[in-house]
Amino acid sequence: MDSRLVVSFVLAGQSPLRTMLRRDALEDVARRVASYSFLRLLSRDESNRYLEHRCTIAGADTFPFDAAATDAVYEVARGNLRATDHLARTSLILAAEQDGKVVGSNHVIAARKQVWP
Numbered sequence: 413m414d415s416r417l418v419v420s421f422v423l424a425g426q427s428p429l430r431t432m433l434r435r436d437a438l439e440d441v442a443r444r445v446a447s448y449s450f451l452r453l454l455s456r457d458e459s460n461r462y463l464e465h466r467c468t469i470a471g472a473d474t475f476p477f478d479a480a481a482t483d484a485v486y487e488v489a490r491g492n493l494r495a496t497d498h499l500a501r502t503s504l505i506l507a508a509e510q511d512g513k514v515v516g517s518n519h520v521i522a523a524r525k526q527v528w529p
Contacts, residue, residue: 453491460486463500476504477515484520502527
């Protein structure tokens with residue numbers, strides 16, 4: 413069976429998965445993993461460009477976050493993509509509920525309290 417390809421799969425998980433695969437009981441599985449990859453945290457500049465890109469592909473005509481808001485998103489999320497998405501989306505919702513056209517740092521702070529009480 414080892415000489416021919418029977419099935420291929422992608423095993424995805426958080427950082428502890430790689431440690432788990434180092435256990436003796438999972439040695440056979442770990443030997444068959446062809447490649448390991450991981451997402452690193454974004455830098456401040458990358459985080460800002462990521463937010464701009466997400467807004468552009470969502471169809472925004474203008475970037476809805478002011479400079480203080482993008483800084484606040486980075487300071488709270490620390491470059492984590494999932495946290496950045498969740499925080500930015502919640503901030504946009506809060507700004508829209510207040511009829512705001514621009515997301516400010518006050519929206520990000522309020523969103524942080526909702527997302528991670």
